[in-house]
Amino acid sequence: MGDYGMSGFGMWLGWLIPLLFIGALIYFMNANKKKDLSARDILDQRYAKGEISEEEYKAKRDAIK
Structure with a gap:
């Protein structure tokens, strides 16, 4: 009882880290x-x-024109 697994904060953190990494990669x-x-x-x-x-x-x- 009380084991919520990947729900709540853990689930968001699991998606947030890869998205931040991809965003930083695209930026650089x-x-x-x-x-x-x-x-x-x-x-x-x-x-x-x-x-x-x-x-x-x-x-x-003038030569470029």
Whole structure:
């Protein structure tokens, strides 16, 4: 008597742990994906970081169009 088995809290915990694990797995898989950057985006980033000069930026920007 008094043995409720997997009813109540135990039943919810049995479902909750795998769902949390699957949710975390999906989150980290999506977080690690690299965004697809266009050539213009990469060029803009390089110019913003100071890796290329304004003249080089304009020349490459015009070549991309």
